[in-house]
Amino acid sequence: MKPTHIEHIGIAVKNLEEAIRFYENVLGLECYSIEEVKDQKVKTAFFMIGKTKIELLESTDPEGPIGKFIEKKGEGIHHIAFAQEDVTRALSEAEKNGVQLIDKNPRKGAEGLNIGFLHPKSTFGVLMEFCGKK
Ligand code: ZN
Numbered sequence: 001m002k003p004t005h006i007e008h009i010g011i012a013v014k015n016l017e018e019a020i021r022f023y024e025n026v027l028g029l030e031c032y033s034i035e036e037v038k039d040q041k042v043k044t045a046f047f048m049i050g051k052t053k054i055e056l057l058e059s060t061d062p063e064g065p066i067g068k069f070i071e072k073k074g075e076g077i078h079h080i081a082f083a084q085e086d087v088t089r090a091l092s093e094a095e096k097n098g099v100q101l102i103d104k105n106p107r108k109g110a111e112g113l114n115i116g117f118l119h120p121k122s123t124f125g126v127l128m129e130f131c132g133k134k
Contacts, residue, residue, distance in 0.1 A: 001090045003082035007131045008046075008053035010079040012066050016058035020045050023054065035110050042066050044110045055081075055110065079117070081129035087114040090130045094118055106130075 013019040016034070023029045029047040036043045041064025045056040057078060059067035069078055084090040087106040095101055102117035109115035109131065118128040 001084060001086065001093055003084055003090075003130070005083050006052045007081040007083035007129075008055045009077060010055045010057055010081065010129070011076065012057050012059075012069050012078040013075050014058070014070060016043055016045055016056055019056050019058075023047050023056070029054070033111070036060065037110050039107065040065060040109075046110070079127035079129050081115070081131040084130045084132040086134040087116050087130045087132045088134065090132075091116045091118075094130075099123070 011019075020031050020034075024031060029049065031045050031047055033046040034043065035046075041059060041061040043058045043060055045058075047054040047056075057066045059065075059070065061067055062071070066078065091101055091103065091106065095104070099122040100119040102119050103115070106114035106116045109129075113131050113133065115129055115131045118130070120127045
């Protein structure tokens with residue numbers, strides 16, 4: 001299955017408020033949504049650029065995935081999300097192609113979308129997310 005576009009780029013930040021100010025004041029973008037995703041222990045802020053979003057991620061728990069990522073690698077790009085018509089199918093097709101999955105089945109992410117992650121070991125070091133309505 002071919003992704004339709006880059007749905008969003010996930011960026012890990014230590015301080016959401018400060019990062020939002022940068023995106024608003026320096027880049028002139030508008031934060032249209034702030035949402036806590038309890039499941040992933042993050043607070044997210046979204047900006048739209050064309051069809052693509054920037055998703056800022058601040059950890060709400062040092063033991064959560066973003067907390068651990070920042071401790072290990074510092075702030076920066078965390079993942080790239082590809083828009084898929086059918087996340088369930090896209091994940092199972094990737095698995096059939098020998099890709100190691102973090103999520104065998106989609107779960108609910110921010111904005112009520114279905115999401116599933118591919119393991120960076122299988123994707124040349126990039127944490128990839130599939131993201132879509134189905
Ligand atoms: Zn994401």
